[in-house]
Amino acid sequence: MVRILSADAVRDLLSLTELFPVVEEAFVKQGRGEVERPPRPHFPVGIGVDDIRDGIDNLGEMGDGVQSNSPLGTALTMPAYIHGRTVYATKLAAVHPDNTTHGLPTVNAQVALTDSTTGLPLGFFDGNTITSARTGCIGGLAAEYLTADPIRLGVIGAGTQARWQTRAIATGSDVESVRIYSPSDSREACAADLRDEGLPAEAVDSPDEAVADANVVVTATTSSDPVFDGGLLEPGALVVAVGAxxxxxxxxxxxxxxxxxxVFADVPEEVADIGDVRAAGLSESDLVPLSEVFEGVVGRDSDEEILVVESVGSAVLDAATAEYLYEKARERGVGEDVGL
Structure with missing residues (x-):
């Protein structure tokens, strides 16, 4: 039997407080080489097919589409196994930046959990919430380890990940203020949602306002160009970039x-290939594995240092999060068991 966990079930089970040590341990295992994490292929999809999104309404009904000669999105496959565990995970993800104009999520993902001793399928989970929560924990842990309270948070981006980064940072640190900028009106909705959760969030009209006086700056966008002026960073600021x-x-x-x-990186060999790092003329040897922060090998040497954390996402974190959810779902009887 395979246990199915919907988005609602995943959200009900997830606790960021519980997930912090799960993600931290997964980073340490990854840093020690105690994982299997094959290269993750990513490839364009939706070339030469009808873009049916123009015909999708809120009820999910499809109408006639317009043929696209360029990719509509990017697909990714992300498998991982942590040594000593009885499960492994494979995430199937897709990123479609234009989805927001159609009222659809930019990122969609599913996680398949498999028994590592028999190869039998164990679970199939909503991957969007898993991705958002474990990525949020990267920013939350980085802020906890590398920045002193209180946190004055500037966020560039106002989507799902901007919300999760803010929640996670507030889970591990005392957040004094949150300023959110996005070129769209979504910044107002994002700030309102976070205020409803009890966080001191406000929307601002420029990236300069978001970055000014912030001691933690988060970028959570799909941009192909820099989203703020690095000259505006305060001494001692921590920058957490999770979009590229x-x-x-x-x-x-x-x-x-x-x-x-x-510059810290969750996966240095992959971070070395993103536009941020390549444009700066850096290579893998210039990047410090983020796992070394959690092992106490390296950290902040002074209050004035500016530090950068770059994240492209690691399937190891998906595997650890999925295992945590599976065990908790079994304990609480959450989810639906189906036969294949």
């Missing part, structure tokens, strides 16, 4: 890297 994952995507400018004392 290809050579064509870029959130940070060269000034940010020039001013940074260290």
């Amino acid at each position: 994952y290809t050579a064509e995507m870029q959130e940070l400018d060269a000034t940010t890297f020039d001013r940074a004392a260290r």
Whole structure:
């Protein structure tokens, strides 16, 4: 039997407080090489097919589409196994940046959980919430380890990940203020949602306002150009960039890297290939594995240092999060068991 966990079930089971040590341990295992994490292929999809999104209404009904001669999105396959565990996971993800104009999520994902001792399928989970929560924990843990309270948070981007980054940072640190900028009106809705959760969030009209006086800056966009001026960063600021994952995507400018004392990366060999790092002329050898922060090997040497954390996402974190959810779902009897 395969346990199905819907988005609602995943959200009901997830606790960021519980997930922090799960993600931290997964990073440490990854840093020690105690994982299997094959290269994750990503490839364009939706070339030469009808873009049916123009015909999708809120009820999910499809109408006639318009043929697209360029990719409509990017598909990714992300498998991982942590040594000593009785399960492994494979995430199937898709990123469609134009979905927001159609009222659809930019990122869609599913996670398949498999028994590592028999190869039998165990679970099939909503991957959107898993991705958002484990990525949020990266920013939350980085802020906890590398920034002193209180946090003055500036967020560039106002989508799902902007919300999760803010929630996670507030889980591990005392957040004094949150300023959110996006070029769209979504910044107002994002700030309102976070205020409803008890967070001191406000929308601002420019990236300069979001970054000014912030000691933590989060970028959570799909931009191909830098989203703020690195010259505006306050001494001692921590920058957490989670949006770019290809050579064509870029959130940070060269000034940010020039001013940074260290650049941490969740997966250095993959971060070295994204637009942020390539535009700054950095290579894998210039990047410090984020796992070393959690092992106490390296961190902040002074209150004035500017630090950067670059994240492209690791399937190891998906595997750890899915295992945590599966065990918790079994304990609580959550989810639906189906036969294949």
